[in-house]
Amino acid sequence: MKIDLQNGYSNDFVVIRVNGKEVFRKNGVTTKLLLGVADSIQLEVSDMLTKVDVDIPSKDLSETMSLRLSAPTYLGISVIGGQIAYMINKEPFAYF
Amino acid sequence: MNLENIPASQDMMSGEVSSETFDKLFPFPPDWWKCLRLTGSICGEYSSQQLFGRGLVLRVDIEPRSNSPSMNRISGDFYKTYLSFVTPGKPPKISTIYQESWIVDSPSIKWTRCAVGITGKVRFWKGTHPATEIQVSIPWNSGKIGPAEVTFLPSGGNKEQYTCSLTSDCFRSMNLEVDVCKSVNSDPILPSYDTYAHSVRPVDLKRRTLDIENAYWEAGVKVDIRGSERTIIDDSDSKFDRWSPAELHDAMEQHFSQYPRKWPNWEMWGLLAGLFENDGTAGIMFDAGASYGGAGQPPDRQGFAVFRKHSWFDKLVAGTPAGDEQADAMRQYLYCWIHEAGHAFNLLHSWNKNRSCALSWMNYPWMYDQNQQCLGTFWSKFMMRFDDEELIHIRHGYLLSVVMGGDPWASGGHFEMSSSVMAPTIGEMPLELLIRSKNYFDLMEPVVIELRLRNLMDIPITIEEKLKPEFGNTTLFIHRPDGKIVEFNPIFCQLNSPTIKALDVSDSCVEGADRYSDTIFFNYGKGGFYFDTPGEYMLRAFYNANGLLIPSNVQKIRIGSPTSRNSDILATEFFTYPVGMSLYLHGSRSPFLSEGMDFLTCLAETSPDTMLGAKVGSRIAPSIGRPFFRIIGNTLTMTHNAEPKKALQMTEPAVELYRSLKGTEAKLTNISYNKLIRGRANFLTRLGQKTKAKEEVSVLKDDLSKRGVNEVVLNEIDALEKTL
Numbered sequence: 001m002k003i004d005l006q007n008g009y010s011n012d013f014v015v016i017r018v019n020g021k022e023v024f025r026k027n028g029v030t031t032k033l034l035l036g037v038a039d040s041i042q043l044e045v046s047d048m049l050t051k052v053d054v055d056i057p058s059k060d061l062s063e064t065m066s067l068r069l070s071a072p073t074y075l076g077i078s079v080i081g082g083q084i085a086y087m088i089n090k091e092p093f094a095y096f
Numbered sequence: 097m098n099l100e101n102i103p104a105s106q107d108m109m110s111g112e113v114s115s116e117t118f119d120k121l122f123p124f125p126p127d128w129w130k131c132l133r134l135t136g137s138i139c140g141e142y143s144s145q146q147l148f149g150r151g152l153v154l155r156v157d158i159e160p161r162s163n164s165p166s167m168n169r170i171s172g173d174f175y176k177t178y179l180s181f182v183t184p185g186k187p188p189k190i191s192t193i194y195q196e197s198w199i200v201d202s203p204s205i206k207w208t209r210c211a212v213g214i215t216g217k218v219r220f221w222k223g224t225h226p227a228t229e230i231q232v233s234i235p236w237n238s239g240k241i242g243p244a245e246v247t248f249l250p251s252g253g254n255k256e257q258y259t260c261s262l263t264s265d266c267f268r269s270m271n272l273e274v275d276v277c278k279s280v281n282s283d284p285i286l287p288s289y290d291t292y293a294h295s296v297r298p299v300d301l302k303r304r305t306l307d308i309e310n311a312y313w314e315a316g317v318k319v320d321i322r323g324s325e326r327t328i329i330d331d332s333d334s335k336f337d338r339w340s341p342a343e344l345h346d347a348m349e350q351h352f353s354q355y356p357r358k359w360p361n362w363e364m365w366g367l368l369a370g371l372f373e374n375d376g377t378a379g380i381m382f383d384a385g386a387s388y389g390g391a392g393q394p395p396d397r398q399g400f401a402v403f404r405k406h407s408w409f410d411k412l413v414a415g416t417p418a419g420d421e422q423a424d425a426m427r428q429y430l431y432c433w434i435h436e437a438g439h440a441f442n443l444l445h446s447w448n449k450n451r452s453c454a455l456s457w458m459n460y461p462w463m464y465d466q467n468q469q470c471l472g473t474f475w476s477k478f479m480m481r482f483d484d485e486e487l488i489h490i491r492h493g494y495l496l497s498v499v500m501g502g503d504p505w506a507s508g509g510h511f512e513m514s515s516s517v518m519a520p521t522i523g524e525m526p527l528e529l530l531i532r533s534k535n536y537f538d539l540m541e542p543v544v545i546e547l548r549l550r551n552l553m554d555i556p557i558t559i560e561e562k563l564k565p566e567f568g569n570t571t572l573f574i575h576r577p578d579g580k581i582v583e584f585n586p587i588f589c590q591l592n593s594p595t596i597k598a599l600d601v602s603d604s605c606v607e608g609a610d611r612y613s614d615t616i617f618f619n620y621g622k623g624g625f626y627f628d629t630p631g632e633y634m635l636r637a638f639y640n641a642n643g644l645l646i647p648s649n650v651q652k653i654r655i656g657s658p659t660s661r662n663s664d665i666l667a668t669e670f671f672t673y674p675v676g677m678s679l680y681l682h683g684s685r686s687p688f689l690s691e692g693m694d695f696l697t698c699l700a701e702t703s704p705d706t707m708l709g710a711k712v713g714s715r716i717a718p719s720i721g722r723p724f725f726r727i728i729g730n731t732l733t734m735t736h737n738a739e740p741k742k743a744l745q746m747t748e749p750a751v752e753l754y755r756s757l758k759g760t761e762a763k764l765t766n767i768s769y770n771k772l773i774r775g776r777a778n779f780l781t782r783l784g785q786k787t788k789a790k791e792e793v794s795v796l797k798d799d800l801s802k803r804g805v806n807e808v809v810l811n812e813i814d815a816l817e818k819t820l
Contacts, residue, residue, distance in 0.1 A: 033445075
């Protein structure tokens with residue numbers, strides 16, 4: 001699975017846990033406006049049912065996503081309108 | 097045919113018809129034919145043809161283009177053209193300096209059979225203007241369109257009129273230079289897409305073949321792809337596999353043939369490369385600030401890259417695609433090229449403009465498809481165009497926010513105060529004006545810059561030697577950290593007979609004879625202190641004399657913050673009128689400024705080994721080294737004796753400091769060091785110490801010679817030494 005932190009990040013502190021295990025913790029996460037992406041995490045997930053917890057303490061936001069993975073999954077997480085929004089793609093997200 | 101106006105004439109009565117009568121009876125071409133617009137749309141670019149003075153480029157956008165709507169706007173740019181008659185017997189050098197842009201958002205349009213009349217309110221993008229109306233009349237006759245007669249009517253001002261000929265069916269034009277990496281140097285290098293190739297498409301999409309040129313022509317930009325010869329960049333090093341923004345920018349600096357030219361410019365560079373450091377990236381306009389994901393330094397928006405090895409282009413084939421997969425690859429390829437070039441025109445992504453459902457080259461198709469607020473799927477709705485707001489920007493936007501190398505990407509930031517401030521130059525300039533200074537100054541440290549004029553002609557040219565704002569031939573603009581742009585206004589205005597200096601040609605046998613420099617102090621003027629706030633400043637100068645207007649480069653400097661609580665307190669005492677005026681006046685013995693002088697003297701004495709202390713001491717020493725007279729009663733009376741010894745003591749730390757500097761910092765203080773020693777030589781001479789004066793001048797000459805100062809300057813110092 002690949003997780004892309006996409007739009008809406010501006011010098012944010014972001015923590016991501018997958019099935020309870022912390023996979024990402026970083027300060028200063030900022031969306032590159034030229035591409036619409038801030039950061040990426042590539043990880044191996046074996047469970048079909050996967051829980052992804054996203055915390056953005058700098059914006060006082062958090063969200064939990066329950067995903068059913070049947071194939072390589074690409075998860076895009078953005079902050080839109082003051083909320084965490086996500087989208088799932090079967091193919092890698094492309095940026096340009 | 098109206099026969100009433102045909103006079104009964106002798107020939108008619110005789111049965112014969114004169115040619116004049118025949119023409120009236122049977123006009124040719126017939127009236128209805130005369131007003132046929134055989135050459136199509138009246139839209140495009142019109143230019144006034146003034147040889148010198150103020151000129152106009154007019155853009156008329158009131159009729160649709162093929163596959164692209166009209167934006168129902170007119171806009172334009174003003175330029176000023178200067179002729180420099182510097183080479184006898186040869187045509188003058190033409191320099192065109194951009195002044196400002198304007199737009200009419202809602203023009204009123206009246207069509208008649210043989211002309212169109214356009215009126216409306218002019219909105220200037222920058223600066224302060226009286227309310228201005230515009231009247232444009234564009235006739236057509238016998239297949240020829242124009243010229244456009246344009247009248248500006250400012251409220252309370254004089255009207256301005258221009259006659260503009262149609263010069264293009266596009267609103268802008270640009271050259272695109274394309275280079276290729278060796279690893280991806282195979283066809284197709286550039287995209288070409290039949291809009292019917294893929295089965296998923298809007299039902300009303302017009303069939304045509306789109307490439308970069310056609311797509312941008314529809315948007316209103318004439319793109320010329322430079323030649324067929326490309327640089328093939330060897331990326332075959334086994335240790336290299338992905339590009340970073342910094343490497344892309346470096347490649348552009350090396351391979352973009354237009355890079356060394358003056359910017360802004362309607363030139364763009366595109367690189368077909370292999371892979372980016374993030375393998376999800378299919379293309380990038382890398383020439384923007386690092387915080388946006390770009391390579392860093394301005395000027396921005398000069399180049400972009402497309403990554404051929406991205407998975408999107410795996411199925412890309414040369415020639416006609418067989419099936420939707422191959423068609424999709426070519427469609428994405430075209431999309432990527434147009435999209436990245438769009439960033440170079442300063443376009444953001446659609447969602448960054450709150451238009452996430454925009455059917456535009458600047459959106460992400462997958463983002464549109466995932467957005468439940470957007471109707472249908474992207475490719476089933478996308479008409480292969482920019483959206484209306486983007487077209488308005490590309491066609492009619494403020495020139496510096498569109499042109500490559502103009503405003504930084506995504507900023508909108510630029511010199512706003514006066515339209516002439518940014519003033520990109522077009523054409524050949526006879527002189528180069530350079531601002532040179534160190535990049536960092538401590539807070540309160542006098543900001544002194546060097547202005548250098550250099551002859552770019554192949555014959556000698558004369559300049560006005562007094563390069564100071566006080567004499568009216570030099571203007572300085574300061575872009576402050578708060579974003580405001582101010583013009584430096586000196587306290588004094590000095591009227592002088594010209595001091596003419598000849599600058600030789602660049603390959604003169606005397607090194608440095610083609611240039612002239614002077615330093616400018618502009619910390620304090622009519623606007624008070626100009627550098628009283630820590631932060632980044634940008635400086636630009638203009639030399640205006642002998643019919644020339646020469647803009648300088650833009651020089652960035654940083655003013656530091658107070659380093660301690662004490663220095664913060666000191667700053668509040670420093671930035672006051674008595675201190676500012678004392679500095680401006682090179683010191684003063686006037687009791688009105690005694691508070692300032694006392695402060696500065698103390699500062700110089702207590703901080704002798706700092707640049708602040710050294711510069712302050714040298715700045716005010718002249719007033720101490722000469723007598724001071726005041727009017728007492730009705731008589732001019734000397735109230736202070738000249739104290740050259742004290743002036744020497746005050747400037748001693750500066751001498752030590754300037755001598756101790758090395759490298760670039762030393763070179764940037766050469767002129768100040770030179771002036772300091774000349775001033776000291778004067779004091780020493782008055783004290784009867786000519787030998788010491790001669791010694792100091794000799795040491796100066798040695799120091800400057802070691803620093804690589806030009807022969808012309810060393811000769812002048814030599815001449816001074818001989819007089820001592």
